[in-house]
Amino acid sequence: MTDTLPGTTVGATAGVVGSTATTRPAPVAGAAGAAPAAGAAPAAGAAGAAGRAPLDPYALRSDFPILATQAHGRPLVYLDSAATSQKPRVVIEAVDTFYREYNANVHRGIYEIGERATAAYEGARASVARFINAPSAREIVFVRNATEAINLVAATWGRTTIGRGDVIVLTEMEHHANLVPWQLLVQEKDGDLEFIPITDDGLLRLDVFEVLLRLKPKLVAFTHVSNTLGTITPVAEITALAHAAGALVLVDGAQAVPHLPVDVQALGADFYAFSGHKMLGPTGSGALWARRELLEAMPPYMAGGEMIREVHLRRSEWNDVPWKFEAGTPDIAAAVGLGVAAEYLIGLGMDRVAAHERELVVYALETLRREVPGIILYGPPAGQRGGVIPFNLPDVHPHDVAQVLDRFGVAIRAGHHCTMPLHERLDLVATGRASFSVYSTREDVDALVAGLREAQRIFAG
Numbered sequence: 001m002t003d004t005l006p007g008t009t010v011g012a013t014a015g016v017v018g019s020t021a022t023t024r025p026a027p028v029a030g031a032a033g034a035a036p037a038a039g040a041a042p043a044a045g046a047a048g049a050a051g052r053a054p055l056d057p058y059a060l061r062s063d064f065p066i067l068a069t070q071a072h073g074r075p076l077v078y079l080d081s082a083a084t085s086q087k088p089r090v091v092i093e094a095v096d097t098f099y100r101e102y103n104a105n106v107h108r109g110i111y112e113i114g115e116r117a118t119a120a121y122e123g124a125r126a127s128v129a130r131f132i133n134a135p136s137a138r139e140i141v142f143v144r145n146a147t148e149a150i151n152l153v154a155a156t157w158g159r160t161t162i163g164r165g166d167v168i169v170l171t172e173m174e175h176h177a178n179l180v181p182w183q184l185l186v187q188e189k190d191g192d193l194e195f196i197p198i199t200d201d202g203l204l205r206l207d208v209f210e211v212l213l214r215l216k217p218k219l220v221a222f223t224h225v226s227n228t229l230g231t232i233t234p235v236a237e238i239t240a241l242a243h244a245a246g247a248l249v250l251v252d253g254a255q256a257v258p259h260l261p262v263d264v265q266a267l268g269a270d271f272y273a274f275s276g277h278k279m280l281g282p283t284g285s286g287a288l289w290a291r292r293e294l295l296e297a298m299p300p301y302m303a304g305g306e307m308i309r310e311v312h313l314r315r316s317e318w319n320d321v322p323w324k325f326e327a328g329t330p331d332i333a334a335a336v337g338l339g340v341a342a343e344y345l346i347g348l349g350m351d352r353v354a355a356h357e358r359e360l361v362v363y364a365l366e367t368l369r370r371e372v373p374g375i376i377l378y379g380p381p382a383g384q385r386g387g388v389i390p391f392n393l394p395d396v397h398p399h400d401v402a403q404v405l406d407r408f409g410v411a412i413r414a415g416h417h418c419t420m421p422l423h424e425r426l427d428l429v430a431t432g433r434a435s436f437s438v439y440s441t442r443e444d445v446d447a448l449v450a451g452l453r454e455a456q457r458i459f460a461g
């Protein structure tokens with residue numbers, strides 16, 4: 001194989017702090033990893049604050065140390081942010097500082113570092129609440145990830161609410177995390193699952209949804225943004241229809257919070273689940289938001305220390321919400337890091353993040369169509385999708401494509417992306433998927449294009 005990928009400016013553009021332009025800055029060799037960010041404020045690229053110049057991903061990149069590294073001797077081109085995002089220095093440092101300076105358990109220690117740990121942990125909860133405009137930090141339950149958030153709702157609200165013959169409506173494009181917990185629940189309770197179908201472009205068939213609502217479902221649970229097709233679902237509209245039919249609504253926000261402004265009050269849903277590691281936070285962090293009265297009514301999820309107010313040999317009383325759902329020692333460092341990630345994104349402005357990724361999707365779809373003959377692109381039009389580009393090259397397995405791309409330092413995901421039923425619906429074995437985040441650039445897309453052309457050349461011969 002010959003290495004024909006053109007050099008990119010990846011990781012070499014840090015010296016543009018304060019730049020308000022989206023134009024490609026001149027490379028500044030060796031500048032990556034420059035000045036560390038102070039507090040949770042982005043080091044660069046968001047400086048426009050209220051002036052709100054468009055997000056400058058080139059300037060932001062110096063906040064992300066890993067983007068200055070190499071893979072196979074090439075600058076890392078990270079196009080797998082839907083699997084997990086990279087982390088800005090402020091998040092890495094927040095975790096490091098916790099362990100170095102005030103590692104102690106929370107809600108317990110009557111001593112200085114214990115109080116500092118508790119304040120940081122609860123402060124992070126307040127930041128996460130602000131990030132999604134929750135009415136109260138008491139409505140934020142810290143969990144490990146979106147999977148745990150959804151399992152928590154299924155195991156508590158679900159087990160006490162769903163009975164024989166009760167219907168839960170999902171969609172055909174759910175991540176397994178928002179499918180399998182409901183399968184287990186209806187198997188146990190003898191309930192039923194129904195599915196909102198999708199069009200071939202990956203849009204939800206709301207006309208069929210309205211028919212399904214005649215079954216009087218107890219819950220409608222669906223993704224805000226599809227991790228495979230990128231489809232942005234009309235959450236407020238679906239929620240209004242579901243509520244009018246008497247159903248509660250759970251939204252899987254794992255792929256939405258990193259990319260779109262999310263206001264849980266405006267959306268009107270009842271439960272909103274998301275992971276921290278996809279929104280620039282540490283692995284092991286995530287949150288469930290639910291309306292306070294629901295959290296109050298739900299039984300505990302796991303039991304043990306922290307989640308109790310009083311324990312006697314034969315009975316116990318539960319702690320207040322949200323601590324009723326946080327049994328045992330939590331991942332304090334991860335939660336603190338998540339709070340910093342939320343503040344970082346608030347600082348960037350999620351409207352600017354969304355606009356940046358929308359622009360990149362338009363560029364990617366156009367460039368791939370033009371430059372990679374025969375490429376098959378899936379998903380809805382640019383205006384209706386987040387920063388996810390699923391594709392296939394005819395007659396080449398996406399794993400092989402991903403392997404060739406890897407040789408050029410380009411990281412994409414290949415497989416079923418934990419949406420096997422969606423792949424079945426589209427009659428696909430697997431897809432390649434490139435996905436974006438705040439730090440993604442047109443040069444990343446160009447590197448993908450060059451790698452795909454190389455893959456085509458290799459597999460044609």
Ligand code: PMP
Pocket residue numbers: 082083145146147148175177178223225226227252254255275418
């Ligand atoms: N829902 C969606 C839409 C996702 O993309 C993912 C992660 N790929 C999840 C849920 C599960 O997230 P986690 O693995 O962090 O629990």
